[in-house]
Amino acid sequence: MESNRSFLVQLQILTKRMVLRVVRRPLAELPNLIISAFFLFVYDGALGGVFGGAASGTPFDFAKGNFINFILPVSIVSASLSGAASGIYLVEDIESGVFKRYQSMPISRWAIILAPMNVGAFRVLLQSGLILFIGIIIGADPAVGSIGFLIVLSIAFIWGMGFAGYSVAAGVKSGSSQGAQAATFLFFPAIFLAPTFVPREALKGWLETAAAYNPTTYVIEAMRAVMVDGWELDVLFRGYLSAGLFAALTLTLAVISARKATEKA
Amino acid sequence: MLAVDVKNIKKTFISKQDIVEAVKDVSFQVKQGEIFGLLGPNGAGKSTTILMLTTLLSITEGSASVLGIDVASKDKEVREKIGVALQDTGLDNLLTGKELFFTTCRLWGYSKKDSEVRTGELLELVGLTEAAERRVKTYSGGMKRRLDLGLSLVHSPEILFLDEPTTGLDPGSRRVLWDEIKRLRDNGVTIILTTQYLEEADELADRIAIIDEGLVVAEGTADELKASIGGDVITFAFDNYDDLENAKNILKNTVQEKNELRITVEDGASKIPVYLKDLSSNGVEVSSVSASKPTLDDVFLEVTGYRLEGSEDIKKSEEKSKR
Numbered sequence: 001m002e003s004n005r006s007f008l009v010q011l012q013i014l015t016k017r018m019v020l021r022v023v024r025r026p027l028a029e030l031p032n033l034i035i036s037a038f039f040l041f042v043y044d045g046a047l048g049g050v051f052g053g054a055a056s057g058t059p060f061d062f063a064k065g066n067f068i069n070f071i072l073p074v075s076i077v078s079a080s081l082s083g084a085a086s087g088i089y090l091v092e093d094i095e096s097g098v099f100k101r102y103q104s105m106p107i108s109r110w111a112i113i114l115a116p117m118n119v120g121a122f123r124v125l126l127q128s129g130l131i132l133f134i135g136i137i138i139g140a141d142p143a144v145g146s147i148g149f150l151i152v153l154s155i156a157f158i159w160g161m162g163f164a165g166y167s168v169a170a171g172v173k174s175g176s177s178q179g180a181q182a183a184t185f186l187f188f189p190a191i192f193l194a195p196t197f198v199p200r201e202a203l204k205g206w207l208e209t210a211a212a213y214n215p216t217t218y219v220i221e222a223m224r225a226v227m228v229d230g231w232e233l234d235v236l237f238r239g240y241l242s243a244g245l246f247a248a249l250t251l252t253l254a255v256i257s258a259r260k261a262t263e264k265a
Numbered sequence: 266m267l268a269v270d271v272k273n274i275k276k277t278f279i280s281k282q283d284i285v286e287a288v289k290d291v292s293f294q295v296k297q298g299e300i301f302g303l304l305g306p307n308g309a310g311k312s313t314t315i316l317m318l319t320t321l322l323s324i325t326e327g328s329a330s331v332l333g334i335d336v337a338s339k340d341k342e343v344r345e346k347i348g349v350a351l352q353d354t355g356l357d358n359l360l361t362g363k364e365l366f367f368t369t370c371r372l373w374g375y376s377k378k379d380s381e382v383r384t385g386e387l388l389e390l391v392g393l394t395e396a397a398e399r400r401v402k403t404y405s406g407g408m409k410r411r412l413d414l415g416l417s418l419v420h421s422p423e424i425l426f427l428d429e430p431t432t433g434l435d436p437g438s439r440r441v442l443w444d445e446i447k448r449l450r451d452n453g454v455t456i457i458l459t460t461q462y463l464e465e466a467d468e469l470a471d472r473i474a475i476i477d478e479g480l481v482v483a484e485g486t487a488d489e490l491k492a493s494i495g496g497d498v499i500t501f502a503f504d505n506y507d508d509l510e511n512a513k514n515i516l517k518n519t520v521q522e523k524n525e526l527r528i529t530v531e532d533g534a535s536k537i538p539v540y541l542k543d544l545s546s547n548g549v550e551v552s553s554v555s556a557s558k559p560t561l562d563d564v565f566l567e568v569t570g571y572r573l574e575g576s577e578d579i580k581k582s583e584e585k586s587k588r
């Protein structure tokens with residue numbers, strides 16, 4: 001028989017299967033979610049008292065009275081890193097031989113590779129959305145109004161896809177799920193060499209320099225602008241640009257490495 | 266038209282460390298509706314050959330076609346026609362058998378409804394209906410093999426490639442798979458399978474190619490191969506080493522294995538008395554003697570110079586399981 005499936009239908013079937021895999025191990029979703037929520041609660045608990053209220057009227061009043069608004073972007077960025085699961089999903093299929101089976105069938109190799117990216121994207125939206133929801137419950141209130149939530153989510157999505165691409169490239173290159181997992185260690189420099197707890201101007205010299213080269217900085221700043229300060233279009237633009245460039249770079253790397261992986265040796 | 270036509274294919278793996286000639290020169294032809302066995306030891310190049318024929322590896326030199334379609338240039342068309350079960354089963358442990366069949370049916374283009382029907386058929390066919398709702402993780406080795414075979418049958422392929430379909434299975438499960446494979450052949454499916462078991466090749470394959478170190482060293486039906494050795498195999502067993510050594514000198518052209526000597530002659534049974542007389546007149550004591558038709562084992566020894574290890578084990582375990 002002819003397999004007359006279109007690319008999109010194949011992608012849909014493969015994505016569905018991948019979602020099923022995720023659903024079968026719900027606990028795997030927890031660590032990243034908990035870390036992200038942890039940022040929100042613990043930092044608000046530790047610093048919220050000072051920077052959320054007591055600093056009012058001093059030069060340290062960068063949270064403008066609502067520290068949740070200030071710290072939520074960090075949590076969201078952390079949640080968006082869940083996109084890095086894409087690479088792990090893909091490499092699991094390579095290790096189990098499922099990838100080879102699909103290759104021996106007349107289906108598009110791009111569908112095989114895009115399915116885990118799709119699920120990574122779902123994951124980013126789901127986790128970021130959940131954190132956002134928690135944020136709203138405990139008092140987040142964007143300076144630009146509710147549309148701010150959408151902006152924050154959209155930046156998180158692009159950023160998360162950047163991590164998805166990065167993990168796919170790293171996973172395929174290393175050929176092991178450990179390789180893909182190790183890639184998530186990028187998380188630490190990404191989050192901590194950035195204006196995580198205070199604005200960039202308040203960082204010490206060396207960290208300020210490091211942060212300037214870290215695209216996470218601009219992503220967090222853009223989200224913060226929307227949450228704390230209002231419409232600062234140049235900051236917003238820089239945020240989208242950083243996230244977009246990062247995603248474009250890593251997705252290109254992912255495509256190159258995936259093409260290699262699906263090529264015949 | 267030939268089901269599979271392989272002409273002098275070669276595969277060289279080049280890495281930074283070294284160059285491996287996994288397949289040096291392999292040619293064979295498979296007719297439609299037959300089971301063709303590629304028999305060879307570990308590292309012979311069986312899997313590499315299968316991967317090339319199933320479009321998963323490029324062919325370094327030579328050419329191959331499946332149902333007249335060139336494997337190298339028309340890989341997508343070839344994939345439409347073939348079913349593949351590789352040596353390492355590609356199964357998704359987190360899903361159930363049913364879900365795996367359903368997904369695979371959908372990928373082959375069946376509608377949701379048809380996929381459900383086909384899933385039921387295939388589960389029945391490979392005897393997994395009872396385990397259908399269980400996750401593959403909980404399946405035994407034999408069940409996984411059967412599931413893997415079933416998944417390669419979703420689109421009712423005309424040609425089926427099976428790389429060591431029964432390796433690691435107990436004799437009972439092996440039988441089940443053998444019967445299944447024969448039934449497929451009887452329904453018109455052409456099957457190319459690899460094995461390192463002589464019995465399997467003997468029992469299943471209509472024709473056999475013995476492959477060793479990347480080369481086809483013999484080809485034909487099991488009977489042809491056995492006949493190619495000519496005559497019968499007489500086996501002499503000895504109780505002590507001196508007798509064996511003496512006998513070696515007297516009999517000439519023998520092949521030794523442990524405490525036994527083998528000699529291949531025409532019309533073996535009638536020659537036994539002559540040999541025995543010869544030996545006893547030289548003071549050599551023979552503990553037992555027998556004549557038999559050559560086995561594939563003997564063929565293998567003849568064409569490669571060594572025995573296929575492990576083939577004895579499976580015989581023994583099979584005897585055990587019969588008891």
Ligand SMILES: Nc1ncnc2c1ncn2[C@@H]1O[C@H](COP(=O)(O)OP(=O)(O)OP(=O)(O)O)[C@@H](O)[C@H]1O
Pocket residue numbers: 278285286287288305306307308309310311312313314352461
């Ligand atoms: N990707 C590869 N890179 C380098 N060498 C390889 C590669 N694949 C196989 N080989 C080598 O090629 C030779 C043949 O391997 P192949 O897997 O085809 O053997 P086989 O007959 O299937 O053996 P087995 O019975 O163990 O499965 C071996 O020496 C193996 O090490």
Ligand SMILES: [Mg+2]
Pocket residue numbers: 311312313352428429
């Ligand atoms: Mg093999």
